[in-house]
Amino acid sequence: MPDIRSSVIYQIYPRSFADSNGDGIGDLRGIISKLDYLADLGVDVLWLSPIFQSPNADNGYDISDYEAIMPEFGTMTDFDELLAQAHQRGLRLILDLVVNHSSDEHRWFQESRKSKDNPYRDYYIWQPPGGGLPTNWQSFFSGPAWDLDETTGEYYLHLFAKKQPDLNWENPALRQEIYRMMRFWLDKGVDGFRMDVIPFLSKDQDFPDYPEGRFGDLTIHANGPRIHEFLHEMHQEVLGHYPSVITVGEGFGVSAEQANLYVGDRREELQMIYHFDHAVPREEHRFLNPAPEFTLPELKAIFAKWNTALDTGEDAPGWQNIYFGNHDNPRILSRFGDPERFHYESATVLATVLLTQRGTPSLYQGDELGMSNCLFEDISEFDDIQVKNAWAALVAPDMDPAKQMQFLKTANRIARDHARTPMQWSDAPHAGFTTGSTTWLKVNPNYPTVNAAGQDSPPRSVLNYYRQLLRWRKQTPTLHTGTYRDLLPEHPTLWAFERAHESGTFVTVANFSEERVVLPAEVEGKAVLGNYAEPDGDLRAWEVRVYVH
Numbered sequence: 001m002p003d004i005r006s007s008v009i010y011q012i013y014p015r016s017f018a019d020s021n022g023d024g025i026g027d028l029r030g031i032i033s034k035l036d037y038l039a040d041l042g043v044d045v046l047w048l049s050p051i052f053q054s055p056n057a058d059n060g061y062d063i064s065d066y067e068a069i070m071p072e073f074g075t076m077t078d079f080d081e082l083l084a085q086a087h088q089r090g091l092r093l094i095l096d097l098v099v100n101h102s103s104d105e106h107r108w109f110q111e112s113r114k115s116k117d118n119p120y121r122d123y124y125i126w127q128p129p130g131g132g133l134p135t136n137w138q139s140f141f142s143g144p145a146w147d148l149d150e151t152t153g154e155y156y157l158h159l160f161a162k163k164q165p166d167l168n169w170e171n172p173a174l175r176q177e178i179y180r181m182m183r184f185w186l187d188k189g190v191d192g193f194r195m196d197v198i199p200f201l202s203k204d205q206d207f208p209d210y211p212e213g214r215f216g217d218l219t220i221h222a223n224g225p226r227i228h229e230f231l232h233e234m235h236q237e238v239l240g241h242y243p244s245v246i247t248v249g250e251g252f253g254v255s256a257e258q259a260n261l262y263v264g265d266r267r268e269e270l271q272m273i274y275h276f277d278h279a280v281p282r283e284e285h286r287f288l289n290p291a292p293e294f295t296l297p298e299l300k301a302i303f304a305k306w307n308t309a310l311d312t313g314e315d316a317p318g319w320q321n322i323y324f325g326n327h328d329n330p331r332i333l334s335r336f337g338d339p340e341r342f343h344y345e346s347a348t349v350l351a352t353v354l355l356t357q358r359g360t361p362s363l364y365q366g367d368e369l370g371m372s373n374c375l376f377e378d379i380s381e382f383d384d385i386q387v388k389n390a391w392a393a394l395v396a397p398d399m400d401p402a403k404q405m406q407f408l409k410t411a412n413r414i415a416r417d418h419a420r421t422p423m424q425w426s427d428a429p430h431a432g433f434t435t436g437s438t439t440w441l442k443v444n445p446n447y448p449t450v451n452a453a454g455q456d457s458p459p460r461s462v463l464n465y466y467r468q469l470l471r472w473r474k475q476t477p478t479l480h481t482g483t484y485r486d487l488l489p490e491h492p493t494l495w496a497f498e499r500a501h502e503s504g505t506f507v508t509v510a511n512f513s514e515e516r517v518v519l520p521a522e523v524e525g526k527a528v529l530g531n532y533a534e535p536d537g538d539l540r541a542w543e544v545r546v547y548v549h
């Protein structure tokens with residue numbers, strides 16, 4: 001079994017990847033039809049965002065049956081074929097495990113809300129009304145985290161939308177149901193799980209209000225009192241019985257110092273975690289008060305800090321999953337690159353920096369083509385519950401024109417929908433994503449120039465750069481396990497780092513600007529790879545090189 005450290009993960013957002021039947025919604029047969037493309041790209045592991053039955057209040061992150069396929073995506077037979085065909089091509093497949101909450105349409109919740117003595121009552125978190133809301137806890141998508149359910153007159157907890165009630169991990173029967181469900185998928189041959197908001201599973205049973213000065217700080221719900229007990233139990237009951245299983249925890253609220261409690265080598269919890277330190281801060285109020293983007297020195301400091309933390313302390317070493325973007329963030333090229341003026345150059349800078357870093361990288365669909373943010377001209381063009389609920393709370397009450405403009409401008413920078421527009425396969429109508437006449441979310445109008453078919457043959461394309469880089473990464477052990485050292489942490493526009501290992505030392509140097517920069521003395525050796533012909537002398541606009549010495 002390949003070491004996860006030499007693997008690269010590719011995230012598929014199934015709704016937007018490829019539509020096989022013309023209904024405008026991506027599906028499993030669509031993914032099957034693109035497996036050759038993915039194998040040829042050179043990735044190792046496919047992570048599918050949720051494919052389970054769901055009313056789609058949060059695009060599948062609200063599951064109503066963990067063992068059934070969402071009908072829009074296909075059938076269990078389609079899934080079995082997808083898994084078999086992926087394995088035939090040497091691709092491993094991991095699923096999204098969303099077990100902090102379910103959908104309110106899950107049978108367990110339907111039962112749970114019926115009466116206080118229903119056998120499923122304790123599958124969820126209920127509190128009596130007392131003097132009103134049980135605590136002042138806030139949710140991600142819709143104001144207070146408690147909702148009064150009229151049938152029994154009690155409140156249930158939902159840290160996300162109202163239609164996403166939190167499961168009660170204090171209940172051993174619930175935990176066993178989850179473990180059984182995990183075995184169901186692993187026994188089918190699934191290779192592991194990406195685990196949604198995993199640090200949230202354990203809730204403080206004293207149900208304290210937010211501490212003074214931290215009202216609405218949702219990171220407080222992470223790292224609850226029994227989280228490590230639960231994850232260790234999950235390992236004993238399930239994960240430990242599948243020696244080559246891949247696990248990636250979504251580490252919202254986990255600090256670098258806490259990471260090894262989840263992924264430290266001997267902890268018997270998870271294999272990898274990914275953090276939010278460089279994710280777009282996107283609490284509801286940000287749509288009117290946007291936070292500035294990270295500067296390059298800030299971004300570099302985050303990567304350096306995590307590398308150090310994972311190698312430090314009694315639980316070290318630990319391993320992480322690294323990324324620039326995913327389905328919860330805008331497009332990486334729009335955040336950190338220059339899609340208009342230096343499309344190829346800046347997309348390949350981001351590719352090289354991520355794929356030569358220390359950690360198991362996750363690529364997000366379309367980044368290998370240099371897909372960028374899409375212009376949403378009106379609130380009605382968005383789909384995401386987060387944007388819509390924020391608009392309803394912040395703008396809809398008075399429809400103040402200045403607020404509307406500010407909101408739209410910010411959403412066009414930070415909304416999750418940017419990552420969710422359909423994959424751009426060709427310059428055919430709807431970017432070749434569907435043969436039908438509509439798509440569930442608009443297609444980025446730049447598809448005639450940015451698409452996979454157009455990048456397939458030209459040697460100088462973002463796609464071919466990724467292909468070449470992924471092949472080279474695979475055969476270069478230094479990139480899998482070598483140490484990480486930032487050579488110029490303070491430099492405002494250069495990211496220069498060294499990866500050292502007995503099999504060779506490499507230095508990546510990347511210019512995150514269009515200004516020419518003199519090659520610093522810290523960078524030595526012979527250039528082996530880059531995004532400009534004749535890599536020599538000053539670094540040109542958005543130039544990246546990798547040196548060996």
Ligand code: TEU
Nearest residue numbers: 058061098140160196197252282283328
């Ligand atoms: O995300 C959890 C999470 O904490 C954030 O990504 C959050 O959704 C966003 O930043 C709000 O500001 C996971 C999934 O990746 C996300 O798609 C789901 O919406 C969420 O959990 C609920 O399942």
Ligand code: CA
Nearest residue numbers: 019021025027
């Ligand atoms: Ca379809």
